[in-house]
Structure formats: structure tokens, C-alpha cells
Amino acid sequence: MLSIKNLSVSVWEKEILNQISCDFELGKNYCILWKNGSWKSSLAMTLMGNPKYKITNGEITLDWENLSDLSPDKRAKLWIFLAFQNIPEISWVKLFEFLKWVYDNAIKTTTFMEFKKLIESILDELQLSKDFLWRDLNVGFSWWERRKLEILQMKLLNPKYIILDEIDSWLDVDAFKVVAEMLKSISTDQNSFIIITHIFTILDYLPVDETIVLNHWKVEEKWWWEIAQRIKENWFKK
Ligand SMILES: Nc1ncnc2c1ncn2[C@@H]1O[C@H](COP(=O)(O)OP(=O)(O)O)[C@@H](O)[C@H]1O
Numbered sequence: 532m533l534s535i536k537n538l539s540v541s542v543w544e545k546e547i548l549n550q551i552s553c554d555f556e557l558g559k560n561y562c563i564l565w566k567n568g569s570w571k572s573s574l575a576m577t578l579m580g581n582p583k584y585k586i587t588n589g590e591i592t593l594d595w596e597n598l599s600d601l602s603p604d605k606r607a608k609l610w611i612f613l614a615f616q617n618i619p620e621i622s623w624v625k626l627f628e629f630l631k632w633v634y635d636n637a638i639k640t641t642t643f644m645e646f647k648k649l650i651e652s653i654l655d656e657l658q659l660s661k662d663f664l665w666r667d668l669n670v671g672f673s674w675w676e677r678r679k680l681e682i683l684q685m686k687l688l689n690p691k692y693i694i695l696d697e698i699d700s701w702l703d704v705d706a707f708k709v710v711a712e713m714l715k716s717i718s719t720d721q722n723s724f725i726i727i728t729h730i731f732t733i734l735d736y737l738p739v740d741e742t743i744v745l746n747h748w749k750v751e752e753k754w755w756w757e758i759a760q761r762i763k764e765n766w767f768k769k
Pocket residue numbers: 543566567568569570571572573574
């Protein structure tokens with residue numbers, strides 16, 4: 532179980548999250564809801580260990596191990612994965628090199644040919660061009676292609692706790708549907724999706740067990756799926 536206990540966080544010299552607590556149980560899906568600018572992405576960054584976000588109180592634990600001081604790579608090795616709201620472009624790193632480096636470090640060492648065969652089969656499955664492997668990471672890729680490359684990483688690494696930070700933005704309806712179907716096919720009782728959204732449609736594909744409403748500073752309400760439905764219909768009016 533991934534747990535946040537009494538977590539307070541500060542960034543840019545101000546406190547942004549105040550005494551947040553919630554648990555993410557493996558095998559269940561969750562959604563975190565609230566308006567733009569309510570520090571949702573900041574919470575995702577804190578979970579993943581972005582050093583800009585300083586924990587001033589409380590802790591993040593995974594199966595009782597305290598993660599609060601672990602760097603993002605160590606958290607990734609414990610199978611926490613963040614699909615970014617804004618997927619960065621990284622020049623001078625080829626997609627192939629990036630994926631092989633990650634796989635070799637997290638799972639097992641492979642030869643060039645072994646890894647090429649493995650990754651090409653996943654590219655085929657996702658209907659992505661093999662030429663992508665030899666381009667710089669995300670540079671010039673469309674949002675649709677970047678999202679698919681994140682799904683490729685999920686298929687390659689099989690992470691347990693997958694944080695989706697507004698992955699429904701930037702995609703047209705058709706692209707969104709394909710991405711959502713792919714995510715649905717990845718969802719099992721051996722992983723958990725933590726879905727940050729304010730568009731809701733993703734929840735038709737990935738039903739959630741619990742909704743966490745984050746209101747600026749604190750967890751205002753934790754409830755089952757119905758609250759998402761209620762907000763969808765009435766927006767954020769009480
Ligand atoms: N470099 C920065 N300096 C100060 N404030 C920032 C900076 N970057 C982002 N913010 C602010 O952080 C707030 C919360 O952002 P974010 O966590 O992305 O919210 P959400 O994901 O809920 O929309 C926003 O008001 C944003 O303007």
C-alpha cells in the first residue's frame with residue numbers, strides 16, 4: 532500500500548499542501564479531483580520525489596518503508612510511475628537509449644539485439660513506428676505519440692502505482708479513446724491507477740474505487756465513485 536500520512540509540502544517558500552492523508556491500496560484505482568491550480572500536479576511531483584517539493588511534515592510510505600527521502604529513480608525502482616501532465620522533451624537522449632537504460636537498471640541487463648527485439652514488439656502492439664527509437668526523447672513528438680510512449684513504458688516496466696496527471700488534456704477525442712482503451716487493458720488487480728483529472732471521461736474506462744477531493748490545502752472529502760459523478764453533473768458547486 533502506498534500511503535500519505537499527514538503530509539505537508541512547501542515549494543517556492545510557501546506551504547502548498549497541509550496535513551494530507553490518504554492510502555492507495557494495490558489493485559484499486561483512485562481519482563484525485565479539484566479545480567485548476569489546486570496543487571494536484573504538485574502532489575504528483577511530491578509522490579514521485581521531485582526535489583523542488585519539500586516535505587515539511589508527515590511522510591510517504593510504501594508497504595511501511597518511508598519513501599520521503601528517496602530520489603525519483605529509487606521510487607521508480609519501487610514501481611511508482613508518473614505520467615506527466617506536461618511530458619518533457621529531452622534532447623540528445625535517443626528513445627532507444629533511454630528505454631534500454633531504464634529496463635536494464637530496473638529489470639535485467641539485455642544485449643542490444645535482445646532489447647531491440649523486445650521493444651519493437653511493444654511498438655508494434657501500440658502501432659508506433661520503429662523509427663521513433665532513433666529520435667531524441669519526445670522531441671517533436673505529438674502529444675498523442677508522447678502519451679503512447681508513456682504507455683509503452685508502462686507495458687515494458689509493469690509498474691504498480693501509476694499516477695496519471697491529466698493525461699486527458701491535449702488529446703483529440705479519437706486519440707483519447709485509444710489511449711484510454713490501452714490503459715484499461717493494462718489495469719489489473721496487481722496495479723493501481725491514481726488518476727488526476729477534471730475531465731472525468733477517463734473514469735468511464737478506468738473505474739475508480741475511491742475519489743479524493745483535494746481542496747487547495749487539504750483532503751476535503753474521500754468518497755466512492757458517486758462523488759465524481761456528482762461533480763461531473765454539478766461541477767464544483769457544493
Ligand atoms: N515556478 C513557480 N513559482 C510559483 N508558483 C508556481 C510555479 N509553478 C507553478 N506555480 C503555481 O503552483 C500552483 C499549483 O500548480 P499545480 O500543482 O500545477 O496545480 P494543478 O495541477 O492542480 O492545476 C499554480 O497556482 C501555479 O501557478
